Amino acid sequence: xxxxxxxxxxxxxxxxxxxxxxxxxxxxxxxxxxxxxxxxxxxxxxxxxxxxxxxxxxxxxxxxxxxxxxxxxxxxxxxxxxxxxxxxxxxxxxxxxx
Amino acid sequence: xxxxxxxxxxxxxxxxxxxxxxxxxxxxxxxxxxxxxxxxxxxxxxxxxxxxxxxxxxxxxxxxxxxxxxxxxxxxxxxxxxxxxxxxxxxxxxxxxxxxxxxxxxxxxx
Numbered sequence: 372x373x374x375x376x377x378x379x380x381x382x383x384x385x386x387x388x389x390x391x392x393x394x395x396x397x398x399x400x401x402x403x404x405x406x407x408x409x410x411x412x413x414x415x416x417x418x419x420x421x422x423x424x425x426x427x428x429x430x431x432x433x434x435x436x437x438x439x440x441x442x443x444x445x446x447x448x449x450x451x452x453x454x455x456x457x458x459x460x461x462x463x464x465x466x467x468x469x
Numbered sequence: 470x471x472x473x474x475x476x477x478x479x480x481x482x483x484x485x486x487x488x489x490x491x492x493x494x495x496x497x498x499x500x501x502x503x504x505x506x507x508x509x510x511x512x513x514x515x516x517x518x519x520x521x522x523x524x525x526x527x528x529x530x531x532x533x534x535x536x537x538x539x540x541x542x543x544x545x546x547x548x549x550x551x552x553x554x555x556x557x558x559x560x561x562x563x564x565x566x567x568x569x570x571x572x573x574x575x576x577x578x579x
Contacts, residue, residue: 374527377518395576402573406562413485413558417478426474426534433527450555453515457556458563460507465577469503 374433378445381452389455393463397455407454414450418442474534475547479554486558495564497557504560512552519544 372380389397397403421427423441437444489495497504520542522528530545538546567575 374522377522381518397576400574400576402563402566402570402575405570405573406559406566409562409566410559413482417482420478420481421475424474424534425531426478427528427530429528430526433522433525453511453552453555454559456511456514457507457559460511461503461560461563462576464503464506465575469506 374429374443374445375435378448378452382448382455385452385455385459389459393459395459395462395466397459397462403455403458406458407451410450410454411447414447415440415442418446418450422446471533472536475530475545476536479547479550482554482558486561489561489565493565493568495561495568497560497564504557507560508553508556512556515552516542516544516549519548 386398389395419440419442421442422429422438429443434443434445439447487498490498523543530547535545535547540546540549563575567573
């Protein structure tokens with residue numbers, strides 16, 4: 372699988388986790404999108420740092436080639452899946468009294 | 470100095486988010502059990518993804534800009550720290566928004 376395919380799959384998995392497995396429905400809530408709107412510029416900035424300085428380099432054959440702030444667009448999917456997965460787990464555990 | 474390129478990004482993320490713990494009293498760090506259990510399963514999946522991506526050369530790292538300390542699957546130490554620091558920052562941001570917008574539903578209210 373390419374980075375693109377895995378990244379899209381990861382976002383779908385995170386959505387399934389949020390909506391159907393943990394049933395936290397964060398993607399329906401203002402609190403999630405507001406936090407994501409705060410996180411996104413920082414992700415673009417740190418991604419730009421890692422990619423423009425070639426700290427991390429990508430195989431051209433594994434990505435579609437579209438870049439945002441020097442980083443592959445796939446990185447945004449990677450970040451979204453990571454953030455949603457962790458935040459959804461956090462809310463789920465909080466609801467269960469952990 | 471050059472070897473700290475990736476570490477600098479991690480330090481920036483810590484500086485940019487951990488002040489919320491103090492200033493907005495988001496109290497994420499002190500809820501160790503909750504953040505550890507939230508992050509661990511997701512982080513394991515991302516480490517496996519990282520291992521696959523490194524093995525298949527989807528991405529690689531400039532060895533002059535990382536510490537050259539490696540964990541399992543040839544994953545640099547910085548990557549493991551990434552999967553700890555970034556999720557913590559995301560949780561602190563969520564809790565910070567909750568603290569500012571107290572009437573917004575998060576989903577774990579009693």
